Amino acid sequence: MGVILNIDHLTKDFYLHEQKKQIKSCSNISFQLQKGGFIGIVGTSGAGKSTVLRCIYRTYLATGGSVIYDSLAYGPLDLVTADERRIIHLRKAEIGYVSQFLSMLPRTTARQHVIDAALEAGFSQEEAARKAEEMLRYFRLSEELWELYPATFSGGEKLRLNLAHAMVKAPRLLLLDEPTASLDPDTKLLVRDLLLRLKEEGTSMLGIFHDLEFMDGLCDQVYNLSKGHFADKGGMS
Numbered sequence: 001m002g003v004i005l006n007i008d009h010l011t012k013d014f015y016l017h018e019q020k021k022q023i024k025s026c027s028n029i030s031f032q033l034q035k036g037g038f039i040g041i042v043g044t045s046g047a048g049k050s051t052v053l054r055c056i057y058r059t060y061l062a063t064g065g066s067v068i069y070d071s072l073a074y075g076p077l078d079l080v081t082a083d084e085r086r087i088i089h090l091r092k093a094e095i096g097y098v099s100q101f102l103s104m105l106p107r108t109t110a111r112q113h114v115i116d117a118a119l120e121a122g123f124s125q126e127e128a129a130r131k132a133e134e135m136l137r138y139f140r141l142s143e144e145l146w147e148l149y150p151a152t153f154s155g156g157e158k159l160r161l162n163l164a165h166a167m168v169k170a171p172r173l174l175l176l177d178e179p180t181a182s183l184d185p186d187t188k189l190l191v192r193d194l195l196l197r198l199k200e201e202g203t204s205m206l207g208i209f210h211d212l213e214f215m216d217g218l219c220d221q222v223y224n225l226s227k228g229h230f231a232d233k234g235g236m237s
């Protein structure tokens with residue numbers, strides 16, 4: 001199968017200019033994700049879990065180390081140093097990211113937001129519209145909301161829209177930052193089923209979840225960031 005993501009001594013420091021203070025967000029993180037694999041990330045609060053995902057997605061620029069991603073478009077590429085144009089292409093076509101927070105253009109309806117993601121991934125207009133509907137239905141976003149701007153949606157509605165937006169692309173690599181944090185148990189199960197389906201279809205995934213039960217049977221390995229090594233399946237070793 002091979003390795004899709006090789007993270008080597010990844011380090012991110014922040015310098016707070018006003019306080020003249022250096023913050024170590026994550027230090028010397030090294031692990032590999034196999035193609036089609038699913039690694040769950042655990043660790044104490046503040047250990048740097050979100051920072052690692054953001055450095056991979058390049059919303060944060062790492063201060064040290066490398067993140068070699070075996071891309072379809074360019075072959076093996078260091079996401080820490082890759083030029084912005086390539087990063088933008090990979091986000092559109094290959095790498096998905098879901099967090100608890102919705103980020104979208106202000107005057108875009110819920111339906112259009114998901115269609116845009118499918119178009120970016122290369123689907124035709126007709127396919128994009130069909131796939132967007134399928135995802136919105138799957139995540140049970142009420143049809144009454146489809147033509148509205150999501151600014152007024154509830155937390156759970158925003159999250160379900162986020163999931164539809166990320167998953168409509170069926171990305172090659174999916175980064176999940178606590179995507180189920182504010183969901184009810186039924187919707188959590190929907191997310192879990194879809195992640196299992198994506199896994200069967202070959203998507204490689206890296207996810208932060210606080211719910212260890214949710215991770216059970218989904219993740220092949222659990223990486224404990226605070227301890228810097230792979231933990232038992234329960235994630236607590």
Ligand SMILES: Nc1ncnc2c1ncn2[C@@H]1O[C@H](COP(=O)(O)OP(=O)(O)OP(=O)(O)O)[C@@H](O)[C@H]1O
Pocket residue numbers: 014023024025026043044045046047048049050051052
């Ligand atoms: N933009 C930023 N500027 C300054 N410090 C930051 C920034 N982002 C993260 N940090 C710091 O880096 C450390 C790690 O944060 P991060 O959000 O990655 O932790 P986490 O393991 O995901 O925590 P939690 O489980 O509580 O969400 C924290 O001390 C945080 O304050």
